[in-house]
Amino acid sequence: MNKFLKTLNKRKFLFDGGMGTMLISKGLSSNEVPETWNLKHPEIIQTLHHEYLKAGADVIETNTFGANRIKLSLKGLGKEIEKINKRAVELITQILPQEKYIAGDIGPTGKLLKPVGQLDPTEAEQSFAEQAAILAKAGVHLFIIETMYSLKEALIALKAVKNTTQLPVIVSLTYKATPRGFFTVMGDNINQSFELLKNEGADVVGANCTIGSREMVELVKLMKKSVDIPIIAQPNAGNPELKGTKVVYKETPEEFAYNGVQMFNYGANIVGGCCGTTPEFIKRLYENINKI
Amino acid sequence: MTQEKLFEEIKNAVLNMDVKEGARFAKLSIELNVNPNLTIEKGFVCGIQIVGELWEKGEFFIPEIIQAAEVVHSGIQILKSSIVKETLNPIGKVVIGTAEGDIHDIGKSLVATMLESAGFEIFDLGADVRIRKFIRKAKETSADIICISALLTTTMLSQKELINELIKNKIRDSFKIMVGGAPVTQDWAQEIGADGYAPNAMEAIKIAKKLLLK
Numbered sequence: 494m495n496k497f498l499k500t501l502n503k504r505k506f507l508f509d510g511g512m513g514t515m516l517i518s519k520g521l522s523s524n525e526v527p528e529t530w531n532l533k534h535p536e537i538i539q540t541l542h543h544e545y546l547k548a549g550a551d552v553i554e555t556n557t558f559g560a561n562r563i564k565l566s567l568k569g570l571g572k573e574i575e576k577i578n579k580r581a582v583e584l585i586t587q588i589l590p591q592e593k594y595i596a597g598d599i600g601p602t603g604k605l606l607k608p609v610g611q612l613d614p615t616e617a618e619q620s621f622a623e624q625a626a627i628l629a630k631a632g633v634h635l636f637i638i639e640t641m642y643s644l645k646e647a648l649i650a651l652k653a654v655k656n657t658t659q660l661p662v663i664v665s666l667t668y669k670a671t672p673r674g675f676f677t678v679m680g681d682n683i684n685q686s687f688e689l690l691k692n693e694g695a696d697v698v699g700a701n702c703t704i705g706s707r708e709m710v711e712l713v714k715l716m717k718k719s720v721d722i723p724i725i726a727q728p729n730a731g732n733p734e735l736k737g738t739k740v741v742y743k744e745t746p747e748e749f750a751y752n753g754v755q756m757f758n759y760g761a762n763i764v765g766g767c768c769g770t771t772p773e774f775i776k777r778l779y780e781n782i783n784k785i
Numbered sequence: 786m787t788q789e790k791l792f793e794e795i796k797n798a799v800l801n802m803d804v805k806e807g808a809r810f811a812k813l814s815i816e817l818n819v820n821p822n823l824t825i826e827k828g829f830v831c832g833i834q835i836v837g838e839l840w841e842k843g844e845f846f847i848p849e850i851i852q853a854a855e856v857v858h859s860g861i862q863i864l865k866s867s868i869v870k871e872t873l874n875p876i877g878k879v880v881i882g883t884a885e886g887d888i889h890d891i892g893k894s895l896v897a898t899m900l901e902s903a904g905f906e907i908f909d910l911g912a913d914v915r916i917r918k919f920i921r922k923a924k925e926t927s928a929d930i931i932c933i934s935a936l937l938t939t940t941m942l943s944q945k946e947l948i949n950e951l952i953k954n955k956i957r958d959s960f961k962i963m964v965g966g967a968p969v970t971q972d973w974a975q976e977i978g979a980d981g982y983a984p985n986a987m988e989a990i991k992i993a994k995k996l997l998l999k
Contacts, residue, residue: 513937513938513939514938516939517938517939521939522886522939523884523885523886523887523937523939523940523942523943524885524886525886525939526886527939564888567888567912567913568888568913603888603889604891605847605851605891609847609848609851609852610851610891671842671843672841672842672843673842673843673844674843676843676846677846678846678847679846679847679848680845680846680847680848680849703967732968732970733938733941733968733970733973734970734972734973734976740938740941740942740968768938768968769938
């Protein structure tokens with residue numbers, strides 16, 4: 494059995510926190526593609542990874558959320574795909590302590606699949622497989638397919654990664670709370686999604702983005718009931734708001750850390766942060782779980 | 786068939802996401818000489834409003850909304866083709882697009898379709914649109930409303946930039962500004978001085994209509 498998966502059953506695992514929102518605070522402008530900073534400002538990306546490692550994260554995600562061909566091509570960056578993904582892995586490898594892990598981050602294409610949208614499933618699969626192959630070759634230890642708002646697209650990405658590598662794969666969907674419970678915007682519920690993902694070979698399933706940490710505690714309870722493989726939870730730091738000219742998230746590191754412990758208590762195996770979370774959030778959570 | 790029955794059938798076609806039925810009853814509306822504006826309003830738009838309520842309740846999701854919107858869109862096209870243009874006056878003009886740096890146009894396109902179904906004339910600039918382009922198009926078309934969408938926290942600041950740019954050019958009062966997108970909230974809209982915020986495409990119709998009266 495893979496080392497990451499073996500360790501996962503033995504102790505609580507911490508992922509890192511927000512990347513995009515951290516880059517904005519470092520000066521990423523709205524017309525820039527965050528992943529191009531792997532090439533333009535590698536020192537900033539690496540420092541950020543380092544801060545998350547210092548904070549206590551066990552797994553660091555590559556800065557490659559939108560670095561698939563479909564998304565990059567829209568900004569005329571299709572040719573850069575290999576450089577951007579490869580460099581993202583290198584920036585972590587250079588500073589990674591031996592007992593820690595690199596997760597290759599794969600986000601959605603940003604397009605809707607046929608018949609609802611125009612995206613051809615084969616094109617999507619090729620795009621995911623291409624990115625996964627570059628990341629695997631560059632040396633990631635596992636994959637996280639995240640912020641998927643469509644189960645269908647998540648399954649395509651999972652299949653693409655599985656066909657490309659033997660590495661463990663985490664699949665994390667993004668759910669919104671409706672009066673009828675948690676659903677993706679495409680209408681996928683928890684039970685059905687996780688069962689399918691498990692059957693198709695996901696090693697870990699879970700949720701990230703859209704909701705804050707308090708709501709995520711509720712979601713973890715439901716996720717735990719629905720499936721018998723490890724669970725990941727990566728909430729936002731609440732909802733974004735404007736302060737002066739800056740976007741801020743309301744939740745404090747304390748709130749996040751308190752709720753993070755709850756998530757572990759209710760059965761999550763991995764907790765990390767999404768939009769708005771910073772190294773301070775992960776540090777507080779690390780301190781809290783090590784008090785227990 | 787009575788008018789009421791016709792509107793009821795159209796509403797059902799929208800709710801059942803049945804493009805063929807929607808088209809059939811749009812044609813029947815023409816044959817029966819029913820006022821097309823009334824058919825749009827009491828049939829198609831009424832149906833799409835119920836779709837919006839079902840979204841709020843968590844019973845309908847994006848696939849249902851897109852298909853229902855398609856019924857409305859094709860129904861309106863049929864009704865439009867049957868009448869002289871002057872009688873189908875748009876209730877307002879809207880320039881719409883996703884902020885620069887943001888390639889997400891699923892939500893924005895949905896809002897555009899909904900507003901069109903509600904009788905607005907739409908100028909859809911697509912995704913990754915520069916502030917300058919929004920303003921140029923709004924001036925050129927004498928738009929009533931500019932809708933700017935942002936799905937990313939990185940791009941939502943463009944909404945504020947658009948408003949600042951309008952103020953700088955002394956034309957802030959010429960247009961109403963509506964903002965939307967996943968990270969956007971009512972508080973945010975107020976903070977940046979937007980005129981309206983809608984959490985979803987259905988709500989956008991209500992807000993846009995309200996803004997026209999202001």
